[in-house]
Amino acid sequence: MLLDENFHFVGTTKRKSATSAIAPSSEQTPTGRSNAKTKETFDVDADADENSQDPRTDRRLNWTKDEDIRLASAWLRNSKDPVDGTDRKADQYWEDVTKEYNQTTESCRQRNRNQLKIRWDRVKKPVSEYHGCWIQTSRVYRSGFSDDQLMDLADKMYASTHNNKDFMLKHIWKVVRDERKWSAYVKRMEKEKEKEKEKGATTKPVEVVNLDDNPNMRPMGHKKAKDERYGKKKASDAYSAISEKLDKFIEVSTMARKDREKVSEVQQNLANSKLEAAKLAHKAAQEQVKCKMLDTYKDLLLAPTSNLSAHALAEREKALESMRMVLFATDN
Incomplete structure (x- = not known):
């Protein structure tokens, strides 16, 4: 009877343990997930720390x-x-x-x-x-x-x-x-x-160690040699690269600024030249008008007046006076 009781007890325990093992897992079986095809499988605590006391889940949730x-x-x-x-x-x-x-x-x-x-x-x-x-x-x-x-x-x-x-x-x-x-x-x-x-x-x-003075210096390790072979640099090399690039940026920027200043200077010179040319052309036109007026003044001054009436003589005198003011104003 003792053997039968033990046998019955073990069997009962085994059956209960099997049931308890299946029950919780049935909620997370692949078949259960396949019924919801629109949901992706993630791990929510992919970023969680091992020592975290927060509850963990079984889904991986990638960050969007x-x-x-x-x-x-x-x-x-x-x-x-x-x-x-x-x-x-x-x-x-x-x-x-x-x-x-x-x-x-x-x-x-x-x-x-x-x-x-x-x-x-x-x-x-x-x-x-x-x-x-x-x-x-x-x-x-x-x-x-x-x-x-x-x-x-x-x-x-x-x-x-x-x-x-x-x-x-x-x-x-x-x-x-x-x-x-x-x-x-x-x-x-x-x-x-x-x-x-x-x-x-x-x-x-x-x-500071002089490698030449230290014959027992440990040779370069495999990882370091592999890193150098594939071009991996240390942080100091990276910062040197940044500094070098910035120097180039500054140099290019300075050259571009100087070029812009040169272009601006040339444009200003051209503008000044155009203005000077316009002034000279205006002055030449004034001189040409003055020369024509001087010829008219001479012709009117030397023309005979014996046949002119008193009114014509008065008008002649007014014209000569006006031209004298224009032609010889600086002389007065």
Whole structure:
């Protein structure tokens, strides 16, 4: 009897465990998903941290441009930056961002606080780097270039420092580019980087080693050699490339400005020449009229007057007086 009871107990346990294993999984079986063909399969917590205490789901939810834009907008409106922000703690701040984001998001695509925070942490660095490229090109070409032309230059500068990879988050950058909160946020990140560099310099002083004096120097590793073979550069090389490109931009801009000044000078000289030529032509015409008047004056003055009446003589005298005033006014 004892054997039968144990046997019955084990069988019952096995049956119950099988039922409990099937029941929850039936809600997420591929067959259940296939019934809704219009829905895509995503992982909502693709950006979630392993140590997160927020609930996890089984769907991967890729970020769309519209969702990135709404995240950036919520970040701006709830920013705790000192420009317009508050003194909220980080947890409360991201709770507010999450609440605003999910208010305009359909329920099947809503995310938790941790997912939004990690997404923002991932995009802020490339967006701030592209913003730096934009600022540098805008300073070089302050006038004469449209926004599209400046963005093309910023695109090339960004790609040159990221292994020729294009900047894919311009939709986020366009939301924050002109905002004071974003500018202050970027400056704060730069200051934090400088502090980290200074801290690293004090804690880990750089030791200058002469390779020729150190025969036991470790040879170049496989990864480093492979990186150099495929043209991958260090950050210092990337910044040198930026500096070189900016120098070229400045040189080209200076040459273009000088060319414009030369063209303007030539045009001014031509205008002055035309004006001078017009003055000379006008003066020549006046001299020609004066010469004709002088001939008339001489003819009238030397003409006989014996046959003229008193009225004609008076008119003759008036005409001579008028011509004398024109011809010999400077002599008087």
